[in-house]
Amino acid sequence: MTELPKTFDPAEIESRWYQHWEEGGLFAPERPGADPWTLVNPPPNVTGSLHIGHALDNTLQDVLVRHARLKGKDARWVVGTDHAGIATQMVVERQLNERQQKRTDFTREEFVAKVWEWKEESGGTITRQLRRLGCSMDWANERFTMDEGFSKAVLKVFVELYRQGLLYRDKRLVNWDPGLGTAISDLEVETRDVKGSFWHLRYPLEDGSGFIQVATTRPETMLADMAVAVHPDDERYTALVGKKVRLPITGRLVPIVTDEHADPALGSGAVKITPGHDFNDFEVGKRAGIKPGEMLNMLDAKAQIAQTSDGLIPEELLGLDRFEARKLVVERLKAEGFLVPHIDKEGVEHDAEPRTIATPFGDRSGQVIEPWLTDQWYVDAATLAKPAIEAVRSGATKVVPKSWEKTYFNWMENIQPWCVSRQLWWGHRIPAWFAEDGSVFVAETEEEAQVQAGQGVALTRDNDVLDTWFSSALWPFATMGWPDEDVKAKGRYPNDVLISGFDILFFWDARMLMQGLHFMKEVPFKTLYLHGLVRAADGQKMSKSKGNTVDPLGLIDKYGADALRFFMAAMESQGRDIKMDEKRIEGYRNFATKLWNAARFCQSNGIGASTTLEPPAASLAVNRWIVAETVATVQAIDLALAELRFDEAANAIYQFVWSRFCDWYLELIKPVLQGEGAEGADETRAVAGWVLDQILVMLHPFMPFITEELWSKMGPREHELIVAKWPMADARALDPAAAQEVDWLIRLVSEIRAARTELNVPPGARLPVHVRDASAETAARLARQEAALARLARVDQASGDAPAGGALQIIVDEATFVLPLGDVVDLEAERARLTKAIAAAEKDRDGLAGRLNNPSFVERAKPEAVEKARADHAEKAAEAERLAAALARLG
Incomplete structure (x- = not known):
């Protein structure tokens, strides 16, 4: 035995023990013959640093893996990082900019080499921080989504999906980030409410007989309009369906079509259709018979005005930024009489109606996102989703909390094609090669592609890389050595459980289910646990812009990792967010x-x-x-x-x-x-x-x-x-008789202590205790527990009847315990004090009850104010009841 220091010092203990565990290989001890138990860590971005959400997610995982290890299982917690295409490329480009350089100053290969160099020098921040938290991960087998073995798995999956007809190239709308120059996923789009405008436009009918009125928040997109839609049941426009309007500025003739997307109750009931620049309009355009290849594109990759295929955009607009073009388009529409003015409540005329508009922004670039029509690679997610839907329905994968199943099914049953290509240099380069005639050849190596194309055919590799979610969808089996190793035979697949934030249920969890079932013919994890968010103390979502984020490393410095971990586990209640x-x-x-x-x-x-x-x-x-x-x-x-x-x-x-x-x-x-x-x-x-x-x-x-x-x-x-x-x-080992006796002793001591406190009995005063109506069992317990009772309650057992006069009386089970107060307490003064305290507590209680019974307060006050009033009322009611019981004990 080594004597413990008087003071508990978490910092010294934590650094010493973590190093000992890791160097000793104790996170993955050799346990031949033991049942395998595997959990994979959601790979954090290699650019990342530990935030409070990571602290929650990883604490819960570590609780499970340490528990499994202590239970004797061959527990393995797979750790690694994601190459984070956009985030990492931005970090390295920012460093180049600081040296007055840019990415295009280098060849692609030179730039990628610089990214690898950055990764080796600076890419381990978050893994060091996970160690601070105490995460018992299998660091000896740490993986990276761009390492050689993992990259091999990614290429194999891409090629096989292509050969099976489940991956293809198509022209569709994507979320385009003009700042980054790439398509991005929905998860990387941040919607913000922005003060904007709503313009009403007149489109003249081709025959000059009148106008049809439409409205838009993006007037510049009218340069690529291809139709006007009205609802098929809207009688106002029945006679106009099939006719054409001549667009202002471009002079383009476009048809009036019917589509249920047009709502007769909104505005004029007529909607301008720009299929190349709006997700809803894209679907309307397809239903109207416009093929994606025929849809007009009026923007380049930097969101500047580009000429459409029909050449009708005036030259003075070409090359303008979209927002500069908006001003000029509005000016032209107004000058030519096609702008319908908005009249406000005071009768004042304005060019547009003010509106608050939900606007998509790139979460990294901060630029407004454009729906943009491009050629990209897509996965047939609808086909892959079917087995994944059945896996959850059948219970092959259990979702906890179960309430998330409805959301999962709704999304999966309405899933859209998954855009998996990105216009970046850092990432898994798409294994596709193009011939000059546009033919494409998909293979794991250029040599195989050349064989497909035939000798002498010049090939150019696709410049795009894969979305990082494509590679991370393979995490449960590619981290284990697939395709070179039979990971199922090793018992490492499927994983026992996956712990994830609910916000990546579709972007990661569902895609792992799809890819795991398709390639491994079995679910990737038996249980999916979705935890909530860690919110600020007032319940608001944490964000840097609000300034209410919390640094978990600062909390570890202040209180120790153990305290933070215990907080995370103790506050994690299924289906609820955690308040900091x-x-x-x-x-x-x-x-x-x-x-x-x-x-x-x-x-x-x-x-x-x-x-x-x-x-x-x-x-x-x-x-x-x-x-x-x-x-x-x-x-x-x-x-x-x-x-x-x-x-x-x-x-x-x-x-x-x-x-x-x-x-x-x-x-x-x-x-x-x-x-x-x-x-x-x-x-x-x-x-x-x-x-x-x-x-x-x-x-x-x-x-x-x-x-x-x-x-x-x-x-x-x-x-x-x-x-x-x-x-x-x-x-x-359960012992009901011993439990009953000690529980009885605890209740008796607790009652005596509480009564002594309520009646202001001096802490050091010893009181005699007389017992009435005690059963033989109680008498035997009193004899056995005499020393404990004397020490803990500061009472001495007395024989005979209690003397007359004021006494403290307590009933526990069938027996009454009488503690004469003698000269220890001034009974009259104590009665007066209790009576006064009871009156004060009852007054506060009744005042709060009055507020809570007032509908005006309950309905209009802030929820936290109502909640506090209810808590205060319960506290005062309990206090009044407790004091009244104390007064009654005095007799």
Whole structure:
């Protein structure tokens, strides 16, 4: 046994133990013959740094993997990073810009080499930070989505999907980021409300007989209009369907078509259709018979005005930025009489109606996103989705919380083709080669493509790279060595569980299900657990722009990783977001300190490491009780973690350690350890050492650092705690008789303590206690627990009837305990004090009840104000009731 320092210092402990675990290979111990258990970490961006969402996600994963490891399983937590095409290219380009250089100053190969150089020097920030959090990942097998083996898997999947007709090239609209010059995914689009305008335009009929009116928030797009749509049931336009309008500025003739997209109740009921620059219009255009290849494109890659294929855009508009072009288009429309003015409430005329418009922005570039018509590579997601839908319906993959299934099915059943190409230099370059006649040849190598094309045919490789979600969709099996290794035979596929934020359910989780089922013929994970967001203390979503983000590393510096981890687990309740609460983290730091001090108490009383996995034999009720409580806690944690109830598991160990072990058991055994008239000191030391060991093991998944430190200091060990054995949940150790006796003692002591406090009995005063109507069982318990009762409640058992006069009376079960107050308390003054306090509490209670019964307050006040009033009312009502009971006890 090594004596513990008086002060618990998390920083020193954490750095020392993590290095020891990693260098000793203890995150993936050799366990031949053990059942494999695998979990893969959602690969963070190689450019990333640890944020509070990562802290939650990785804490939950570490709790499960440490629990599985302690249960003797061959637990493996696969770790790695994503090459993050856009983010990484931006970082390196920014560095070049600082040196007055740009990407195009280099060849593609030279630029990619610079990215690899950056990755080697600076790309490990987040992995170092995950170590700070205590994540027990298999670092010896760390993966990267651009490493050689993983890249081989990506190429194989692309080529096979193409050969199976499930991956193809098509002209469709994409989210185009003009700042980055690439298509981006929906997840990379950030919608913001922007103050904008709504313009009303007149389009003249071809025959000059009148106008049809349309409205738009993007008037410049009229340069590429190809139709005007009206609802088929809108009688106002029945006679016009099939006729044409002549567009202002371009003079283009476009037809009036019917489509249910046009809503007769909105505006004029007529809608301008720009299929090359609006997602809804694209579908309307296709229904109207316009092929994507025929749709007009009026923007270049930088969102500047480009000439359409019919050559009708005036020359003075060409090359203008889209927003500059908007001003000029509006001016031309107004000058030519095609702009319908907006009249405000005061009768003042304006060019446009002010509107707040939901506007898409690129989350990295900050530029307004344009729907843009381009040739891209697409995956037939609808076909791949069918087995993935059935996997969840059948329960092959269980979604927790189950409430997310409805959202999953709705998205998967309406899934659109998945655009997988990006216009970048960093990433998996698409394995497709083009001949001069436009023919395309897809193969894993250029040599294979050349064989397909024939000798002498000049080939040019596609410049695009793959969306990073395409490669990360292969994570559960490509990280294990597929396609070179049979990962299913190794028992590493499917993974046991995947933990993910709900925000990437479609972008990552669903795509892993699709690709895993297609290539491995089995689901990639048996359970999918979706956790919520970590929100600011006031419930708002955290964002840098609001300035309400929280740095988890700062919290670790302040309170220790164990406290932050325990907060995350304790607050993770299925289906709910977590509100940040630094006071709670501080409270869990205090919890760690309490455990530290309990271990120091054990050491000072000769209690050390246990020598047995099974509980020592116990005759004293208090020892039989704590053994049973320990086993019940093991059962509760096992059940909670099996159901992924992290909050229930954390609460079970917290209550057991704080209340049962520290507050009661250690107090109850002091008379035994200090020889105050009780036998069984050796038994008690053995039991206490065993219970502390079980606590350290049970708490280890949540608080790995302090538990490993205490484990090492309590006595000689055969192995570190991280690879110890999980306690046995042996129901034979449950002891109802001992539980009833000690629970009775705890209730009696608690009632006496509460009553003493309420009646202002001096803490050091000892009171006699007389017992009336006690059963034989109660009398026997009083005899056995006399020393504990005397120490904990500061009472001495007295014989005979209680003397007349004021006394404190408590009823526990059938017996009445009478504690004469004698000269200890001024009874009249105490009655007066209680009466006054009761009146004050009742006044506050009734005042709050009045506010809560007022519909005006409940409906108009902020929700947090109403919630606080309800909490305050409950508190005052309980206080009044408690004080009234105290007054009644005085008789």
